[in-house]
Amino acid sequence: MRRRLIQSTLAVVLVVIAVFGVSLVLVESRTIEDSARESVRSEAVRLVSVVESRLVAGERVTEESLRTTVDDDRYVRIEVPGRPAITFGKRPGDGAIEVRQTGGHGETVTVRQSETAVRDEVGRTLLIILAVALLAIVAAAILAVRQAHRVAAPLTDLAETAERLGSGDPRPRHRRYGVPELDRVADVLDASAERIARILTAERRLAADASHQLRTPLTALSMRLEEIIATADTQDPEEQATVKEEATIALAQVERLTDVVQRLLTNSRDPRSGSAVAFDLDDVVKQQTEEWKPAYRGEGRAIVRSGKTGLRAVGTPGAVAQVLATLIENSLMHGGGTVAIRTRVTGNQAVVEVTDEGPGVDPQLGSRVFERTVSGRNSTGLGLAVARDLAEADGGRLELLQQYPPVFALFLSREAGDPGTAAGA
Incomplete structure (x- = not known):
C-alpha cells in the first residue's frame, strides 16, 4: 500500500508538471521571440530618428558619427539617398529577425538579429523550468513518502491489533492516529477487544464453576461404588462377581469422567496448561x-x-x-x-x-x-x-x-x- 501511495502521488505530480511545463515552455518561447522582435523594431525606430535628426540639423551621416549609437550584437544597415550605405556588425544568415524602417527624408534603416541569441535565451529558460520541475518532483517524493508512512503505519498497527485479537489476546491498545477514519477503526477494535475479554472471562468462569460443582457429586458417586464393591456379600457367587464387575466398570467410568472434569477445570484457569x-x-x-x-x-x-x-x-x-x-x-x-x-x-x-x-x-x-x-x-x-x-x-x-x-x-x-x-x- 505504501508503494502504491507513493507511485500514485508521483504520477499525479508528473502529469501536472508535464501539462503545465509544456504549456509554460511554449508560452515563454513565444514571449521571448516576441520580445526579441519588439526590441529589434524599437532599435530600428530609434536609429531612424537619430539619422533623421542629423539630416534635419545638416550634419553628415557617417559610420564614425553613428558608431556609438549602434549595438555591436546586431547587424545594422543605414541607407541615405545619394550616399553610400553604412553597415555595422556581421550580417546573419537566413532565419534572422529583420525589421526595416523608413524615415521622412527617404532614409532606410534595416536591423537584423541572429536567432542564436533567441535560442540561447529559450534554452536558459527551459533549463530553469526543468530545474524547478526536478525540485518539485523531489519535494513531491519526500512528501509522498511521509504521507504514505503516515497512512500505512496506522494500518499496519491496526492489522497487528486484529491479528492479536484473533490469536486470543483481547487486551485493548487505546492507540489513536489523528485520522478520523483510522481512529474510528481503532475504536471498534478496542470495543471488540473489551467485549471478547468479557465473553472469555464469563466462559472460563462458567467452565470453572461447572467443573467445580461436578467434582462433588462425582466424588460421592465414586465413594458409593467403592462401598458397593467392598460390601457385596450376596449368597450367589455369580451374582456377587457380576455386581463387583459392574461396579468396577462404573467406578472406572467415574474416575475417567473425574479426570476429564479436572482437566476442564485446569484449562479454564490456564488454557496453556x-x-x-x-x-x-x-x-x-x-x-x-x-x-x-x-x-x-x-x-x-x-x-x-x-x-x-x-x-x-x-x-x-x-x-x-x-x-x-x-x-x-x-x-x-x-x-x-x-x-x-x-x-x-x-x-x-x-x-x-x-x-x-x-x-x-x-x-x-x-x-x-x-x-x-x-x-x-x-x-x-x-x-x-x-x-x-x-x-x-x-x-x-x-x-x-x-x-x-x-x-x-x-x-x-x-x-x-x-x-x-x-x-x-
Missing part, C-alpha cells in the same frame, strides 16, 4: 471396546478392533478415552451395522479410526459436524465439538476422513522409538 503424557494406546482402545460391548449387544450389533498394537501415544488418557467414547456413542446412536476401531501409524503419529456401516454423514454437513450446535439428527451438536477440543488440547486432531461410510480419525503424537506391531480383529 496441559497434562499430556506417554501412554499405551491399546489400553485405552481395549477399555473402550469392553465398555461399549454390552450396549452394542443390546442393539444386536458388534464392535471390533484391528490394526497395529503396542502403540504408545502422547496425550491425556482420560481425554483420549472421552474422545473415543464420543465417536463410539455417535456410531451407536446414528450409525448402523458393525463398528470397527482400527489403529495405524502415519509418519510420527498414531491414528485411531472409528467407522460403521450406517448411512454416513449428511453431505450437506461435511466437516461442519464438528461445529457446535450443528447436528443432522436432532442431537445437541456438542459431542463432536467437545471431542475435537479435547483432541486439540493434547496436540492432536480429530477429523472426518470419509462421509460414507463414515470414518472418523483421531491423530495423536507417537512416543519416540515406538515401533508398533500388527494385530487381528
Whole structure:
C-alpha cells in the first residue's frame, strides 16, 4: 500500500508538471521571440530618428558619427539617398529577425538579429523550468513518502491489533492516529477487544464453576461404588462377581469422567496448561471396546478392533478415552451395522479410526459436524465439538476422513522409538 501511495502521488505530480511545463515552455518561447522582435523594431525606430535628426540639423551621416549609437550584437544597415550605405556588425544568415524602417527624408534603416541569441535565451529558460520541475518532483517524493508512512503505519498497527485479537489476546491498545477514519477503526477494535475479554472471562468462569460443582457429586458417586464393591456379600457367587464387575466398570467410568472434569477445570484457569503424557494406546482402545460391548449387544450389533498394537501415544488418557467414547456413542446412536476401531501409524503419529456401516454423514454437513450446535439428527451438536477440543488440547486432531461410510480419525503424537506391531480383529 505504501508503494502504491507513493507511485500514485508521483504520477499525479508528473502529469501536472508535464501539462503545465509544456504549456509554460511554449508560452515563454513565444514571449521571448516576441520580445526579441519588439526590441529589434524599437532599435530600428530609434536609429531612424537619430539619422533623421542629423539630416534635419545638416550634419553628415557617417559610420564614425553613428558608431556609438549602434549595438555591436546586431547587424545594422543605414541607407541615405545619394550616399553610400553604412553597415555595422556581421550580417546573419537566413532565419534572422529583420525589421526595416523608413524615415521622412527617404532614409532606410534595416536591423537584423541572429536567432542564436533567441535560442540561447529559450534554452536558459527551459533549463530553469526543468530545474524547478526536478525540485518539485523531489519535494513531491519526500512528501509522498511521509504521507504514505503516515497512512500505512496506522494500518499496519491496526492489522497487528486484529491479528492479536484473533490469536486470543483481547487486551485493548487505546492507540489513536489523528485520522478520523483510522481512529474510528481503532475504536471498534478496542470495543471488540473489551467485549471478547468479557465473553472469555464469563466462559472460563462458567467452565470453572461447572467443573467445580461436578467434582462433588462425582466424588460421592465414586465413594458409593467403592462401598458397593467392598460390601457385596450376596449368597450367589455369580451374582456377587457380576455386581463387583459392574461396579468396577462404573467406578472406572467415574474416575475417567473425574479426570476429564479436572482437566476442564485446569484449562479454564490456564488454557496453556496441559497434562499430556506417554501412554499405551491399546489400553485405552481395549477399555473402550469392553465398555461399549454390552450396549452394542443390546442393539444386536458388534464392535471390533484391528490394526497395529503396542502403540504408545502422547496425550491425556482420560481425554483420549472421552474422545473415543464420543465417536463410539455417535456410531451407536446414528450409525448402523458393525463398528470397527482400527489403529495405524502415519509418519510420527498414531491414528485411531472409528467407522460403521450406517448411512454416513449428511453431505450437506461435511466437516461442519464438528461445529457446535450443528447436528443432522436432532442431537445437541456438542459431542463432536467437545471431542475435537479435547483432541486439540493434547496436540492432536480429530477429523472426518470419509462421509460414507463414515470414518472418523483421531491423530495423536507417537512416543519416540515406538515401533508398533500388527494385530487381528
